[in-house]
Amino acid sequence: MTGFDLARLLAERGDERYDLHARHLNHQLPRMLHTLGFDKVYDRAEGAYFWDRDGRDYLDMLAGFGVMGLGRHHPVVRQALHDVLDAGLADLTRFDCQPLPGLLAEKLLGHAPHLDRVFFGNSGTEAVETALKFARYATGRPRIVYCNHAFHGLTTGSLSVNGEDGFRDGFAPLLPDTAIELGDLAALEREVRRGDVAGFVVEPIQGKGVHPTPPGFLRAAQELLHRHKALLIADEVQTGLGRTGDFFAYQHEEGVEPDLVCVAKALSGGYVPVGATLGKDWIFKKVYSSMDRVLVHSASFGANAQAMAAGLAVLTVMEDEETVAHARHTGDLLRSRLAALVDRYELLHDVRGRGLMIGIEFGRPKSLGLRSRWTMLQAARKGLFAQMVVVPLLQRHRILTQVSGDHLEVIKLIPPLIIGEREVDRFVEAFTAVMDDAHGGGGLMWDFGRTLVKQALQTH
Incomplete structure (x- = not known):
C-alpha cells in the first residue's frame, strides 16, 4: 500500500507517544507526566470529556489552557x-x-x-x-x-x-x-x-x-x-x-x-x-x-x-447556543458551590474569578497537625499542596485540572464553556472528597506529598 494512511500510522506507532516525545521533543514533559502519574493514554475526546482505551471518561476542566471554549470536536x-x-x-x-x-x-x-x-x-x-x-x-x-x-x-x-x-x-x-x-x-x-x-x-x-x-x-x-x-x-x-x-x-x-x-x-x-x-x-x-x-x-x-x-x-x-450567558450561569453555580466550602476546610482559603475562570486558593491551616505538614511542603517548594490536590483529582476522580502558575497554591478551572450542572456536581463531589482526605490526614495524599518534597529537593 502506498500513500499516507493516518489511521494505520497511529495504530502501528501510537503506543510510542511518550518515547517519541522523550527522544525528539521536550524531554522534560514526559518526565514530569510520569512523576505526577499524568502519563495517561487518551484515545478520543468529545465536548468536555476524554476517554482512555478502557472506555473510562475524564472530565476536562482545563480546556487545553482555554483553547477548547466550545469543547472538543463541536x-x-x-x-x-x-x-x-x-x-x-x-x-x-x-x-x-x-x-x-x-x-x-x-x-x-x-x-x-x-x-x-x-x-x-x-x-x-x-x-x-x-x-x-x-x-x-x-x-x-x-x-x-x-x-x-x-x-x-x-x-x-x-x-x-x-x-x-x-x-x-x-x-x-x-x-x-x-x-x-x-x-x-x-x-x-x-x-x-x-x-x-x-x-x-x-x-x-x-x-x-x-x-x-x-x-x-x-x-x-x-x-x-x-x-x-x-x-x-x-x-x-x-x-x-x-x-x-x-x-x-x-x-x-x-x-x-x-x-x-x-x-x-x-x-x-x-x-x-x-x-x-x-x-x-x-x-x-x-x-x-x-x-x-x-x-x-x-x-x-x-x-x-x-x-x-x-x-x-x-x-x-x-x-x-447563547454560550456567553450559559458560561455566566454555570460559572456562578460552580463558584458559589465551591465558595460554600471555604468555612468547612481550613486548608481552603479563597474561591474567586468570573464566569468559568475560577481560582481555588489554599493556605496555611490553623490546627497543629495540618500546620506541620503544610510547613513541610512550603519549606520544600511553594505550590506542592495545590499539586497534591490536582493529582488525586485526576488519578481517583478522572478530572483534569492545573496548578495556576509556578510557586502558587492555586488551582485554576477553565473548563469548556459548554459544561452544565452534571459537570459541576461531578467536580464539587470530587473536590470535596479530596479535601476530606487532606484534612483527615489521608495516608495516600500525604504520602504523595512526601514524594513531591523529595522531587523538589532533588531539583534544588
Whole structure:
C-alpha cells in the first residue's frame, strides 16, 4: 500500500507517544507526566470529556489552557472545516482579498463596536506582539508597562511584558518595559508621566493565580493613559469569547474601551491556530500609512481560510447556543458551590474569578497537625499542596485540572464553556472528597506529598 494512511500510522506507532516525545521533543514533559502519574493514554475526546482505551471518561476542566471554549470536536466547527477544504479556495495567494477574513473581522468587531480594524495572526503571543508593535509605532514611544505575574506570551516581545521571572531568565535583553502591581494606579501614573510610555498591557483577569483587576481600575487606567497619549491594551487571549460571562472581560466594567484588544485561543474552535488584534482606525492607519508599508506587519499563515472558517463557525455557535450567558450561569453555580466550602476546610482559603475562570486558593491551616505538614511542603517548594490536590483529582476522580502558575497554591478551572450542572456536581463531589482526605490526614495524599518534597529537593 502506498500513500499516507493516518489511521494505520497511529495504530502501528501510537503506543510510542511518550518515547517519541522523550527522544525528539521536550524531554522534560514526559518526565514530569510520569512523576505526577499524568502519563495517561487518551484515545478520543468529545465536548468536555476524554476517554482512555478502557472506555473510562475524564472530565476536562482545563480546556487545553482555554483553547477548547466550545469543547472538543463541536459538530458545527468540524463541518465548517470540512466545507472550507471541500471548497478548494484560492487561499493565501497574498495578492488578492479573500472574503472570509473580512467576514470574520466584521463579526468580531460587532462585539467591540468602539474598535474598527483587525489584524489576523496565528496565536495569542502573535496577537500581543502585534499590539506592542502597533502601540509603539502609533505613539512613537518605546516603553510598555505591564503587571507583575502577568502572562502575555513567550516570544521576545510578549516575553518582555511577562511578569514571571522564570519565563524571562536567560532570554535577555528584551524590550524596554516596566512592571507594576496589578491595580496600582499611582505606579502607572508615575510611569506614564515620564512621557515615553506607548501603552499599558493588562489581562482583565490575570491567568496566573486568577486575580481580577480591582473594580474601577481599568476605567481609571484608561483615562490616565489617554491623558498622557498612551494606549490601553487588553489581553483577552484567555479571558475573551465568553470565558468570564461577558464576551470580553473588560466589558464587566462600564466605560472601558481599550485601544487594542488581543484575541486567540477559543476563536480557533480547538482546530486551527488563530490570533487577532482588534484596534482603532487611527492606529492601523498610522502603521499602514502608505502603499509602501502594506506588508510592514504581516504573517505568512495569517487569515488562512481554515482559521477564518473555524472562527466564523465559533462565533455563530456562540450566538446560536447563547454560550456567553450559559458560561455566566454555570460559572456562578460552580463558584458559589465551591465558595460554600471555604468555612468547612481550613486548608481552603479563597474561591474567586468570573464566569468559568475560577481560582481555588489554599493556605496555611490553623490546627497543629495540618500546620506541620503544610510547613513541610512550603519549606520544600511553594505550590506542592495545590499539586497534591490536582493529582488525586485526576488519578481517583478522572478530572483534569492545573496548578495556576509556578510557586502558587492555586488551582485554576477553565473548563469548556459548554459544561452544565452534571459537570459541576461531578467536580464539587470530587473536590470535596479530596479535601476530606487532606484534612483527615489521608495516608495516600500525604504520602504523595512526601514524594513531591523529595522531587523538589532533588531539583534544588
